[in-house]
Amino acid sequence: MQKKGFSFYLKIYCKILAQDLKSKMSYRADFIISIIGMIFTNIAGFASFWILFRNFSSINGWGYYEILFLYGFSLVSLTPVQCFFDNNWSLRMYVYSGDFIKYCFRPINLFFYYQSEVFDIKGLGQLAFGIGTLIYSWVKLGLDFTPLMLLKMTVFLITASLVMVALQNAAAATCFWINNSFYVLDLVTRFKDYAKYPVTIFSPVFRFIFTFIMPIAFIAYYPSLVILRPDEIPLLSWLSPLFGCMFFFLSYKFWMYGAMKYSGTGS
Amino acid sequence: MNIKKYLALTRAGIMESLHFRLGTLVMTAGNLLYLIVVYFLWKSIFASSETEVVNGMTFTDTLIYLVLATALFGFMEMYTVWEMGRNIQSGKIVLDLLKPMEYRSYLFWSYSGSFVTNFFFTVLPTFIVVGIVTHGAIPFGINLLFFAVSVTLGVMINYSIDFIVGTICLYTESIWGINIMKQVIVLLLSGATVPIAFFPEPLKTVVYYLPFQSIYNAPLTLLLDVNPSSEAVLKTIGTQIIWCIVMTAVGKLFWKISLRQITVNGG
Numbered sequence: 001m002q003k004k005g006f007s008f009y010l011k012i013y014c015k016i017l018a019q020d021l022k023s024k025m026s027y028r029a030d031f032i033i034s035i036i037g038m039i040f041t042n043i044a045g046f047a048s049f050w051i052l053f054r055n056f057s058s059i060n061g062w063g064y065y066e067i068l069f070l071y072g073f074s075l076v077s078l079t080p081v082q083c084f085f086d087n088n089w090s091l092r093m094y095v096y097s098g099d100f101i102k103y104c105f106r107p108i109n110l111f112f113y114y115q116s117e118v119f120d121i122k123g124l125g126q127l128a129f130g131i132g133t134l135i136y137s138w139v140k141l142g143l144d145f146t147p148l149m150l151l152k153m154t155v156f157l158i159t160a161s162l163v164m165v166a167l168q169n170a171a172a173a174t175c176f177w178i179n180n181s182f183y184v185l186d187l188v189t190r191f192k193d194y195a196k197y198p199v200t201i202f203s204p205v206f207r208f209i210f211t212f213i214m215p216i217a218f219i220a221y222y223p224s225l226v227i228l229r230p231d232e233i234p235l236l237s238w239l240s241p242l243f244g245c246m247f248f249f250l251s252y253k254f255w256m257y258g259a260m261k262y263s264g265t266g267s
Numbered sequence: 268m269n270i271k272k273y274l275a276l277t278r279a280g281i282m283e284s285l286h287f288r289l290g291t292l293v294m295t296a297g298n299l300l301y302l303i304v305v306y307f308l309w310k311s312i313f314a315s316s317e318t319e320v321v322n323g324m325t326f327t328d329t330l331i332y333l334v335l336a337t338a339l340f341g342f343m344e345m346y347t348v349w350e351m352g353r354n355i356q357s358g359k360i361v362l363d364l365l366k367p368m369e370y371r372s373y374l375f376w377s378y379s380g381s382f383v384t385n386f387f388f389t390v391l392p393t394f395i396v397v398g399i400v401t402h403g404a405i406p407f408g409i410n411l412l413f414f415a416v417s418v419t420l421g422v423m424i425n426y427s428i429d430f431i432v433g434t435i436c437l438y439t440e441s442i443w444g445i446n447i448m449k450q451v452i453v454l455l456l457s458g459a460t461v462p463i464a465f466f467p468e469p470l471k472t473v474v475y476y477l478p479f480q481s482i483y484n485a486p487l488t489l490l491l492d493v494n495p496s497s498e499a500v501l502k503t504i505g506t507q508i509i510w511c512i513v514m515t516a517v518g519k520l521f522w523k524i525s526l527r528q529i530t531v532n533g534g
Contacts (some may be wrong), residue, residue: 027440027441029440029441030439030440030441030442030443030444032444033439033444033445033448034444036444037443037444037445037446037447037448037451038444038447040448040452041447041451044452044454044455044460047455048455048460048461051461051470052312052461052465054465055316055322055465056315056316056321057315058315059308059311059315060311060314061315183293183294183297187293187296187297187300191300191304194304201308201310201311203307206303206307
C-alpha cells in the first residue's frame with residue numbers, strides 16, 4: 001500500500017466526521033438523552049468521591065484536593081478514548097456478523113478508517129467536567145500557573161490518554177480470537193475508574209502489575225506527580241510519555257494483527 | 268399456571284450461557300481482580316482513619332459488602348434495557364409479543380438460565396474467595412437464609428426497575444443514554460459504590476426511602492449482621508416485598524399503556 005501523508009488523513013477524517021455528526025443529529029432525542037446520561041455519570045462519580053471524603057480526610061497521605069486533581073486529570077485524559085475510539089465497542093458486532101470485511105477493502109489504513117467512523121460527542125461533556133475539576137483543585141492547591149506548567153500538563157495529558165486508548169484497543173481486539181469480547185472491554189472500562197487513586201496504595205506486586213501489565217497507573221498517577229509533587233518525581237513519571245507511545249504502538253500492532261488474520265464469515 | 272414452559276426457557280438459557288464459557292471465565296477473573304483493587308483501596312483508606320470502625324463498619328465489613336455488591340451486580344445484570352431497546356429498534360419485539368406468554372415473563376425467564384450459571388461461576392467463587400481473604404469473617408448461620416430470600420427479592424425489584432426503564436425506550440428510542448442513567452443511579456443509590464452507611468445524614472434518610480437500596484444494601488446488611496433481631500429482618504424484608512409489589516405493578520401498568528405506542532417499520 002502506498003504511504004499517504006498526514007494531511008490526507010486529516011482531510012478524510014473531517015469528511016467522515018461531518019457525515020457521522022449529521023447522522024447523529026437525525027436522532028435528536030437520543031443525542032440529548034445521551035448527553036444527560038454522560039452528565040449523570042460524572043455527577044455520580046463525583047458524588048461517590050465526595051461521600052468518601054466526608055468520612056475520611058486523606059488516602060495514603062493524599063489530601064482531598066490532590067485526589068480531586070487526580071480525578072480531574074483522569075477525566076480529561078479519558079476523553080480522547082471516549083471521543084475518537086468509541087467504535088471499538090462495536091468491533092465485536094462487526095466481526096461477528098461479518099460486516100467487518102468492508103473495512104478491509106479500503107485503500108487507506110484499516111485501523112484509522114475503522115476508528116474514524118464514529119466520533120462520540122458525549123465525551124466533550126466529560127472534558128468540560130474534567131477541566132473544571134482540574135482548575136478548581138489547581139486553585140485550591142495554590143499551584144503556580146506558568147506556560148511551562150501548561151506545556152507539561154498538555155504533554156502528560158496526551159500521553160496519559162494514549163495509555164487508555166492502548167488498553168481499549170487491545171481489549172477490543174480480543175474479539176478477533178474470542179466470541180464475546182464485551183466482558184474484556186467492560187473489565188478494562190471498570191478498571192479505568194480506579195486510575196484516579198494513587199498507585200502507592202497497592203502492594204509492590206500489584207504496583208508492578210498496574211504499572212507494566214495493566215498500566216492504569218499511567219492514566220493519572222505518574223503523569224500528575226510531575227505537577228503535584230515536583231520535588232520527588234520518580235523516573236517513571238518522566239518516562240510516561242515514552243510508555244504511552246509504546247503501549248499505543250503495541251496495541252495498534254495487536255489490533256492490526258487480529259484484523260489481518262480476520263477471514264470474514266463467508267457471506 | 269404451567270411452570271414447565273418457564274423451566275424450558277431456563278434450560279435454554281443455561282445452555283446458551285454455557286456456550287459462552289469464556290465470557291463467564293473473564294467475568295470471574297474480573298471479579299477477583301476487582302476484589303484486589305477494592306481490598307487495597309479500602310485498606311489504605313481505613314489506615315488513614317484514626318478509628319477502626321467507621322460508621323459502624325470495619326474494614327472487613329466494607330470489603331465483604333463492596334465485593335459481594337459487585338458480584339451481585341454481575342449476577343443481577345440482565346441487560347434488559349439493551350435487549351428491549353434493541354428489539355424495539357429492530358422490530359423483533361413483534362415476534363416476542365406473539366408468543367403465548369406475557370412479554371414481561373418471557374424476557375425474565377429467558378434470562379433466568381444465566382442466574383443459574385452466574386451463581387455457580389461468579390457468585391459462589393467470589394463468596395469463597397472473600398471468605399478466605401477475610402479469614403472466614405462472613406458469619407454462617409440463619410443470616411444466609413435471610414440473605415438468599417433478600418437476594419431473590421432484590422432480583423425481582425431490579426428486574427422491575429429495568430423493565431420500566433426499558434419501556435421508556437418505546438418512547439425515546441434511545442438506549443445508551445437511558446441505560447447509563449439508570450445504571451448510574453442504581454449503583455450509587457443502592458450502595459454498590461460506597462456503602463450506604465457512609466452516606467451523610469440527610470442523603471442517607473432519603474436513600475432509605477427509595478427502592479434502590481432494597482437491591483444490594485438490604486441483602487448485604489442482612490448477611491453481615493451476626494445476631495439479627497427479628498424486628499430488623501422483618502423490616503428489611505418487608506420493605507423489599509412492598510417495593511417488589513409496587514414496582515411490578517407500576518411496570519405492568521406502564522407496559523400495558525405503552526404497548527399502543529409501538530411502531531415497527533415494515534417486516
